[in-house]
Amino acid sequence: MRFLLAGTLLYGTLRLSGTPAPTRQDWQRAAVVGLCLPLFGNGGTTFAQQYIPSGMAALLVATVPMFLALLGWAAGLTPRPNAWVLLGLTLGMGGLGLLMSTRSAAPVLVPGHSLLGMAAVLLASLVWSVGSLYSRQKPIGGSPFLGVGMQMLFGGSFLLVAGLLHGEAATFQISKVPLSAWGAFAYLVVFGSFIAFSAYIWLLRMVEPALAGTYAFVNPVVAVLLGWVFAGETLNAGMLGGAALIVVAVALVVLGGRRKNAS
Template identity: 80%
Template sequence: MLAPAPTAAPRSLIVLALLALYLIWGSTYLATKIALDVWPPFLLSSMRYLVAGTVLYGAMRLSGAAAPSRQDWGRAAVVGLCLPVFGNGGTTFAQQYIPSGTTALLVATVPMYLALLGWASGLSRRPNAKVLLGLVLGIGGLLLLMRTSSTASVLLPGHSLLGIGAVLVASFMWAVGSLYSRQKPVSGSPFVGVGMQMLCGGGYLLIIGLLHGEAATFHVAEVPLKIWGALAYLITFGSIVAFSAYIWLLRVVEPALAGTYAFVNPVVAVLLGWLFAGERLNTGMVGGAALIVAAVALVVLGGKQPQPRKLS
């Protein structure tokens, strides 16, 4: 059965939405790095999603959206565990050990996981030659990154493999959660569903942060204004604006076009880390970045569904 044709939308709005994904999601890695100077990782992610989820869910319910069912909350709880907890919580945890630019490059493996898991689960076609070539290039880029030592400062140096492993697990679980949410979506408004997922994920992250002992060493009164600004940016732009733009794009353009954020974000993150966070570039990082970006481009564009020709 063919997917419904995308709804016509003004080109200017499509361009603005794509720019929001490219620039905002690419810049959240730097904002996270700044916030981690004071906030512990799991409490930071918890605050981000609890506030964003409350605002989004509350706004949609006040605007007249139907109340979700118990089954909807169950599905949101599963996605909240995979995406906010493993996905964002894992990458935030990893940024204590590896630079923000490297984190973004590793997160760019999500489309590769989606291609393999989608095929294995029967949700998508078998990977074609372009996708397979992209997977090979992506593995090569990851190996190159793992062998490259960065000169960028990190909060907890000497554990880069732990950070790399955490991001790879986070990316894998993000792909799992994405496929699950596609197969078992929350009924009604997709914005209500996103708010529910954020609330569930934020609750999980709060429990994890408390069990991890983060509350004992963190004092809200000592958070400087700069750090509050970084957190506000993550909540407002990273979790509300960019997610809303992404959901809207999925309704009006081809998924392959909306998914191009996956290989633009790493470039933005690496450049911002170099410009503002002292994350120096070296030959190994540039080579790994080039391979991963090329790999994700092949996976995303190579997996684009062919459009049937219209009969005249």
């Protein structure tokens, strides 16, 4: 619903202000990005957090720049990975292995299925990266922010259908939604959709894909700390070790790729 609301407001405001109407091809491209980013990326990560703590999910999402670097090279958008990038990928795989072997005592909605949650986040990160590269290669014409509104409209629609197919309508009662949840919803509409998602899509047009994915430097640290402070999630040695390896790996992949481009 937050993508549908943000997309409707953004698209409607721009069209009413005189922005030209998109073409049929633009709508098709927006549908692909809406499928990859909001549905698989955001939806897959949300699904996974039934089974793993939010901190671990954020650490696994830190693989996005690594996926972007590898897929960008395979698609001919970025140079072949150099030694620093390959070292980063190796450390990243080690960090993922360490995380997957870690048993966290943090509370989850559905315990006993941590591998399913980890696999869902990794798949979500992979498809997010594919959609990001597609958005760069096949940009929507005209205003990039009109395109963002279209992508959010599709993404919100796909997520709504997925929720209905999952049977969530039978258990949803709007009168039972607490005030804190409405506050979180409003926060995600403004900061998660209007600002962050728009900035990310715009950056994909302006810089190389792996650099656009550097938000993953900050997300794991913030999520792990917030999960520890507010959600009772534990910080054990395995998680901290995996976190350190992944953050270092992402730094090597992104910064190593920048050095090669500058040389």
